[in-house]
Amino acid sequence: MNQKFLKIHPNDNVFVALNDIDKGENVAINEHSIAIIQNIPAKHKFAEKNIAPNDSIIMYGSLVGTAKHRILQGELLTTHNVIHETNSYSKKENSSYWSPPSIDQYSTKTFLGYHRNDGQVGTANYWMVIPLVFCENRNIEIMKQAFQEELGFAKPNKYKDLVHRMINLYKKDDITKIEDLITEENDVNSSQIFNNIDGIKFLTHQGGCGGTRQDSDMLCALIAGYLNNPNVAGATILSLGCQNAQISILNEKIRALNPNFDKPLYILEQQQEGTEEKLLSTAIKKTFFGLIKANKITRKPASLSKLVIGLECGGSDGFSGISANPTVGQVSDMIVALGGKTMLAEFPELCGVEQELINRSVNKEVSEKFINLMRDYANSAKAVGSGFDMNPSPGNIKDGLITDAMKSAGAAKKGGTSPVVAVLDYTEYATKQGLNLLCTPGNDVESTTALSGSGANIILFTTGLGTPTGNPITPVIKISSNTSLSNRMSDIIDFDTGAIIEGKKNIEQMSKELLEYIINVASGKIKTKSQLLHQDDFIPWKRGVSL
Incomplete structure (x- = not known):
């Protein structure tokens, strides 16, 4: 090439x-x-x-x-x-034969993961603290301030130090030197206390009350998915008490998802606890004892069939569908052939390739669910004066993706060529081995948030323009479509497929390198850039229109 x-x-x-x-x-x-x-x-x-x-x-x-x-x-x-223009789509027309890639060299390979009692295996071991309603966000932030630095999980803030040095110069009336200051790395103030825990994650959101009851139910289902994700060891949940997202609804969603759920889970209700001080003191004590339990779990070898890979793209460019996305697609096929699960998200970015995915569906029920979800989504967008054709961002267009169909044709390459075994609506959990389609918007954070809630223990995120998106509980491997981006934004890019564009490597070679990288991340031997930068993005999707 x-x-x-x-x-x-x-x-x-x-x-x-x-x-x-x-x-x-x-x-x-x-x-x-x-x-x-x-x-x-x-x-x-x-x-x-x-x-x-x-x-x-x-x-x-x-x-x-x-x-x-x-x-x-x-x-x-x-x-x-x-x-923008696409072909129409209809019911399943034919079945396409799938020839799996060779996996002989990976059939006996393992990764070091955290084995849960339900058979899932985590690639990380996090404790999660999250509110059922936005009213508790402030209390979540207070807990975060109390825990992070003391436990050694806080990221050093070199910019805070920069401001401190500027203040000192100002006090000395020596402001001419401020322009010459540079940011300097500094060390964490305290060593990590719990060596088998990858972090304690404090999530906030703007939901749980107001809006529609559907949104609150979906939020509870999403949180249940996060609790069930194998990367989560346990959680502390704060509730106010009077909100739409009731504790009873969350418990119902957990039981529906996993009747044998047995992770440590502490749910506190402020209106029952009384004072803020009592609520926070109790929550902090329970969380600490939960961390002690979580720290007893250690990494052990696990089959690659235990990998659940989320497939995502953001800030795509004209090279994404040629290098990064086909590489991820080949990895998806290898994971499927090894007995694992993959999930292709972002339904607005499957516009124009529907018939191919319909024909790849394993049965009529799967294909019809996909058709119904796509049509309902498209109609809801049109109802408010929008549409899938409005999906490409200014950055996409500037870098060669001038229609949604053009963007989608390249984006769908992340799903490889394997059969579609299941179609999941938002917050449904992946349970079937093989390629799953997950209904999410194209919005990067809403989509990665959904992938983790549906069980992804690794997310592959391709980008051609560069985006700092991460996830609080699932390692996000950022894959660049071109080497120029990888060099320019090296602090957020983990893996570069630009050698394909330059004609130095082919997709098969690159996909094998990427799979080895995934194994190292899954084993905790490599921290992704988003993990190192603490890019813990979490935005639940309200089922209004979001492209």
């Missing part, structure tokens, strides 16, 4: 620029050449031949748009000359 452009699928009528191509340049296509009539930035597309008004734009072998007006051979595709 060491060239300036790429035709992804034989049926495509556009090419992707792998490097900047200047106006007036002639590019060789088989036995003929194309004269480039506009500057084509890397990641963008240009026409293989003249395209008439209303004719189809084909990429990845799929319909990704139509021409607004005549597009000349060698012309740049933009939002000015292309509009």
Whole structure:
């Protein structure tokens, strides 16, 4: 692939620029050449031949748009000359045969994980503290201040030190030196007390009361999923008492999800406890005893079939569907072949590839559930004057993803080629081995939040533009589509697939390297950048419209 452009699928009528191509340049296509009539930035597309008004734009072998007006051979595709368009979809048409990738070298490999009594295995061991309602957020923050530094889990705040040094210079009337100050790394004030615990995570949110009862029920279901996630050892939950998200609803959701749930769980209700001091003192004491219990669990070898991989992308670019996403798709296929589970999220970014996923469904029930969820989601978006076609962000468009269908065709590559064994609505938990589709919005944090709530113990997150998203309980491995991004934002990128764009490696080679990296993260041998930066993003999805 060491060239300036790429035709992804034989049926495509556009090419992707792998490097900047200047106006007036002639590019060789088989036995003929194309004269480039506009500057084509890397990641963008240009026409293989003249395209008439209303004719189809084909990429990845799929319909990704139509021409607004005549597009000349060698012309740049933009939002000015292309509009979003997809093929319609219907019931399952046929069954496609799946040929699993070779997994011989991984069949006996293991990772070091935390074995739970229900058979799940965690890649981390966290204690979680979360409110049932936003009224308790302040108390959660007070507990966080009390615990984090004393337990040794706090991230050193080099920016706090920078402000401290600026104040000292100001007091000395020496403000001219402030511009010369740089941030300096400093050490954690105290050593970690519980060596078998990866952290105590304090989550806050704006839900639990007000809004619709559906939102409160969904919040309880989401929290139940987090409690059941194998990366969570136990939890402390604060309730006010009068909110819509009642303790009884949470307990009902937990029992429905796991009747044999046996993790340490402490739920305190402020209106029953009395004073804030009594509530917090009791919560802190119970949490400390819970941490003592959680610390007794140690990592032990586990089969790779115990991996549950969430598949996510954010800040995508024109290279994502060529390098990072297909690499993740190949890893997904390997995990499935090994007996593990994978979950492909972000339903607005499956727009245009529905029929392929329908045909890959293992049975009629799975395909029909997918159809119904996609149509309901699309209709709810249209009802408020929006639509899937509005999904691409300004950053996506600037870097070559000019229609939602174009974005979706590349995003779906994260799901590989394996059969779709189940379709999960938001907060449903993954229980079937194989590829699952999880209904979430395309919003990065809402989607990663949902993946963890459905049982993901690792999340693979591809990006072409760079995004600092992380998750409080599930390690998020950030995978760049291009080396320039990996070098520029090295503090948030874990794994670079840019060598594929440069023609130095192929997808098979890169996927094997990524799987080895996943095993090391799952074993606690490597901390992801989002873990090191404490990027603990948590946003429950309200079932209004979010793309």
